[in-house]
Amino acid sequence: xxxxxxxxxxxxxxxxxxxxxxxxxxxxxxxxxxxxxxxxxxxxxxxxxxxxxxxxxxxxxxxxxxxxxxxxxxxxxxxxxxxxxxxxxxxxxxxxxxxxxxxxxxxxxxxxxxxxxxxxxxxxxxxxxxxxxxxxxxxxxxxxxxxxxxxxxxxxxxxxxxxxxxxxxxxxxxxxxxxxxxxxxxxxxxxxxxxxxxxxxxxxxxxxxxxxxxxxxxxxxxxxxxxxxxxxxxxxxxxxxxxxxxxxxxxxxxxxxxxxxxxxxxxxxxxxxxxxxxxxxxxxxxxxxxxxxxxxxxxxxxxxxxxxxxxxxxxxxxxxxxxxxxxxxxxxxxxxxxxxxxxxxxxxxxxxxxxxxxxxxxxxxxxxxxxxxxxxxxxxxxxxxxxxxxxxxxxxxxxxxxxxxxxxxxxxxxxxxxxxxxxxxxxxxxxxxxxxxxxxxxxxxxxxxxxxxxxxxxxxxxxxxxxxxxxxxxxxxxxxxxxxxxxxxxxxxxxxxxxxxxxxxxxxxxxx
Amino acid sequence: xxxxxxxxxxxxxxxxxxxxxxxxxxxxxxxxxxxxxxxxxxxxxxxxxxxxxxxxxxxxxxxxxxxxxxxxxxxxxxxxxxxxxxxxxxxxxxxxxxxxxxxxxxxxxxxxxxxxxxxxxxxxxxxxxxxxxxxxxxxxxxxxxxxxxxxxxxxxxxxxxxxxxxxxxxxxxxxxxxxxxxxxxxxxxxxxxxxxxxxxxxxxxxxxxxxxxxxxxxxxxxxxxxxxxxxxxxxxxxxxxxxxxxxxxxxxxxxxxxxxxxxxxxxxxxxxxxxxxxxxxxxxxxxxxxxxxxxxxxxxxx
Numbered sequence: 001x002x003x004x005x006x007x008x009x010x011x012x013x014x015x016x017x018x019x020x021x022x023x024x025x026x027x028x029x030x031x032x033x034x035x036x037x038x039x040x041x042x043x044x045x046x047x048x049x050x051x052x053x054x055x056x057x058x059x060x061x062x063x064x065x066x067x068x069x070x071x072x073x074x075x076x077x078x079x080x081x082x083x084x085x086x087x088x089x090x091x092x093x094x095x096x097x098x099x100x101x102x103x104x105x106x107x108x109x110x111x112x113x114x115x116x117x118x119x120x121x122x123x124x125x126x127x128x129x130x131x132x133x134x135x136x137x138x139x140x141x142x143x144x145x146x147x148x149x150x151x152x153x154x155x156x157x158x159x160x161x162x163x164x165x166x167x168x169x170x171x172x173x174x175x176x177x178x179x180x181x182x183x184x185x186x187x188x189x190x191x192x193x194x195x196x197x198x199x200x201x202x203x204x205x206x207x208x209x210x211x212x213x214x215x216x217x218x219x220x221x222x223x224x225x226x227x228x229x230x231x232x233x234x235x236x237x238x239x240x241x242x243x244x245x246x247x248x249x250x251x252x253x254x255x256x257x258x259x260x261x262x263x264x265x266x267x268x269x270x271x272x273x274x275x276x277x278x279x280x281x282x283x284x285x286x287x288x289x290x291x292x293x294x295x296x297x298x299x300x301x302x303x304x305x306x307x308x309x310x311x312x313x314x315x316x317x318x319x320x321x322x323x324x325x326x327x328x329x330x331x332x333x334x335x336x337x338x339x340x341x342x343x344x345x346x347x348x349x350x351x352x353x354x355x356x357x358x359x360x361x362x363x364x365x366x367x368x369x370x371x372x373x374x375x376x377x378x379x380x381x382x383x384x385x386x387x388x389x390x391x392x393x394x395x396x397x398x399x400x401x402x403x404x405x406x407x408x409x410x411x412x413x414x415x416x417x418x419x420x421x422x423x424x425x426x427x428x429x430x431x432x433x434x435x436x437x438x439x440x441x442x443x444x445x446x447x448x449x450x451x452x453x454x455x456x457x458x459x460x461x462x463x464x465x466x467x468x469x470x471x472x473x474x475x476x477x478x479x480x481x482x483x484x485x486x487x488x489x490x491x492x493x494x495x496x497x498x499x500x501x502x503x504x505x506x507x508x509x510x511x512x
Numbered sequence: 513x514x515x516x517x518x519x520x521x522x523x524x525x526x527x528x529x530x531x532x533x534x535x536x537x538x539x540x541x542x543x544x545x546x547x548x549x550x551x552x553x554x555x556x557x558x559x560x561x562x563x564x565x566x567x568x569x570x571x572x573x574x575x576x577x578x579x580x581x582x583x584x585x586x587x588x589x590x591x592x593x594x595x596x597x598x599x600x601x602x603x604x605x606x607x608x609x610x611x612x613x614x615x616x617x618x619x620x621x622x623x624x625x626x627x628x629x630x631x632x633x634x635x636x637x638x639x640x641x642x643x644x645x646x647x648x649x650x651x652x653x654x655x656x657x658x659x660x661x662x663x664x665x666x667x668x669x670x671x672x673x674x675x676x677x678x679x680x681x682x683x684x685x686x687x688x689x690x691x692x693x694x695x696x697x698x699x700x701x702x703x704x705x706x707x708x709x710x711x712x713x714x715x716x717x718x719x720x721x722x723x724x725x726x727x728x729x730x731x732x733x734x735x736x737x738x739x740x741x742x743x744x745x746x747x748x749x750x751x752x753x754x755x756x757x758x759x760x761x762x763x764x765x766x767x768x769x770x771x772x773x774x775x776x777x778x779x780x781x782x783x784x785x786x787x788x789x790x791x792x793x794x795x796x797x798x799x800x801x802x803x804x805x806x807x808x809x810x811x812x813x814x
Binding site for chain 2: 440441
């Protein structure tokens with residue numbers, strides 16, 4: 001028996017339960033953080049350096065970011081510059097994706113040794129060019145959007161310090177991407193960093209009175225808040241509404257895709273879909289909306305990256321709910337404010353194949369883009385015609401695996417390069433998860449896909465030509481000729497992970 | 513050369529742009545015109561001709577009839593165009609500035625000579641003549657009958673209005689007379705009539721209105737200045753379900769009357785006379801040609 005701090009006499013044990021005596025209101029600290037509460041009630045740090053120092057970032061640790069600010073991001077550059085000034089080196093740089101950031105260039109931080117490993121869904125631009133030319137000693141790990149939360153939850157990717165850019169925050173760590181100068185909309189890719197980051201730093205340029213609402217990034221997960229003069233270039237984050245393309249080729253592909261969607265066998269009340277960004281999906285979204293109106297059909301939900309086109313359908317009452325992982329334009333970003341029918345969907349809920357059920361599993365129809373597809377329906381969304389890093393895995397492999405009818409929409413050829421080939425240069429999405437390939441000339445169905453019978457039967461009377469994938473390949477090659485194969489060395493510069501963490505392909509260094 | 517093939521849409525693709533030339537066959541135009549004339553700058557004429565020549569010699573990738581608009585024979589390029597292009601065997605030559613039957617004769621002689629030189633079957637290449645001046649219009653009747661190579665007369669609306677010292681309007685009243693003359697001349701000669709471009713590619717409603725108007729004059733098709741116009745034009749020249757249904761009911765009424773040995777045939781209280789039957793026949797011919805109807809010949813009247 002002993003007295004606790006409140007003067008109550010307690011047994012040491014009771015029915016097998018070891019009793020911890022009360023030691024005072026602020027004495028028992030969180031064993032993980034050594035803290036109990038945050039004195040002063042504010043988590044604001046003056047400048048990035050102070051926040052990074054407080055985070056305890058050390059050589060060899062992992063830092064993460066999101067790519068919701070796209071090419072308008074000014075946080076990654078400032079953070080890496082500060083880290084370089086602090087003399088910290090050998091970090092693992094693991095953003096949700098790397099877009100082409102030039103000022104400062106990410107490659108500089110590899111050359112200076114600040115970064116020695118990269119993990120992301122894609123590494124477009126200068127960094128990609130450098131990696132494929134052999135700039136990094138250790139291979140880059142590329143994971144689809146669903147693979148990243150899986151890897152983090154599985155402990156394969158530990159997040160030591162997560163830097164989460166937010167367009168507005170309060171001093172206690174509630175934050176979002178929908179208000180403020182640099183609103184980017186949904187912050188779906190950063191939730192997993194907030195939940196699993198050992199230290200989480202919210203970086204903003206707009207401090208609002210407590211509580212910042214809506215709080216999609218929440219105070220429970222945030223250690224520090226930093227307010228910078230600028231976190232982004234709102235023009236590059238996304239302006240206005242994504243414009244409907246006038247490119248006749250893209251419109252034709254979009255039209256064919258919409259015909260396939262409207263006749264795919266599950267285009268009925270309550271269906272769900274994901275179309276994505278890019279000229280073809282945006283036009284396709286509009287055409288699908290026309291079909292919905294014509295046939296009096298309303299979608300249950302739309303998922304994924306959201307464009308103004310999806311917002312138009314929501315406003316026309318053609319969609320019940322939108323689950324937005326990211327927002328592709330300013331209209332889509334602003335539409336989230338005060339609209340309870342657009343909700344922010346985090347990447348774990350969106351696409352993690354190893355949780356108890358992600359949203360892509362509930363998709364009926366999905367439109368996917370690609371750089372290449374081969375005669376076995378295997379998809380390349382990473383490397384371009386000269387082997388350069390052009391795309392990113394994105395959610396492609398996740399959506400293809402989850403959706404009942406995943407449709408790949410792409411032109412027969414781009415410039416002088418056929419898009420339909422014998423064998424893709426980099427395998428990203430396995431062919432058996434692709435139901436159909438749509439091009440300018442029609443649709444090719446994949447006999448290996450689980451929805452093949454349904455598609456074959458329901459497309460019989462649709463106004464779209466059904467052709468074989470070999471036939472499409474032949475046509476593409478007739479127009480462009482067959483390109484010389486890309487020459488590579490034996491050295492592997494990047495591993496392409498499938499969503500479950502297995503490696504589906506590797507990317508080798510290009511021959512000079 | 514297939515004189516009477518379907519020519520609802522006649523899409524221009526400028527030979528100054530290789531990407532356009534590669535992409536153009538995929539837009540499902542009935543006719544595809546590789547243009548060497550107005551859309552190609554003087555400095556690029558050789559390169560354009562070379563591109564079209566090589567394109568024509570590659571395997572065909574679509575069902576489109578392949579046409580080349582050459583430069584006029586009054587320019588330094590027209591004869592060079594023919595010399596190269598005829599050897600690559602397009603289906604048709606689209607001939608600009610057809611002022612008179614003499615110009616058609618001149619071009620036909622030139623094509624015949626090259627066909628012989630190159631060992632190509634004679635008269636295998638047809639001509640679509642463009643009327644685009646006031647005097648050309650006044651000679652349209654004779655021009656239409658100038659050669660058996662001619663498969664169609666076409667109106668060049670922009671140049672024609674310029675030659676009339678006026679401008680084109682959305683309503684197209686300035687073209688009304690010319691459109692009628694060309695349709696008349698073509699029909700009288702038993703060839704097709706193809707209308708001019710609708711230039712405002714973003715005005716879909718205007719395109720529809722314009723196309724319906726010329727279709728009603730009797731045109732067989734229309735030139736498209738942009739691929740986005742092709743589908744719309746094709747649809748407007750394709751019989752609707754309602755039109756096909758009406759034609760079928762006309763034939764059914766005729767069959768029924770024949771079975772009853774009745775001379776008087778009526779449908780929905782209206783007499784079915786020869787023009788009605790002719791229209792129904794044309795509807796069904798178009799419906800078959802456009803793939804809209806796959807029934808057998810028994811649908812027509814013997």
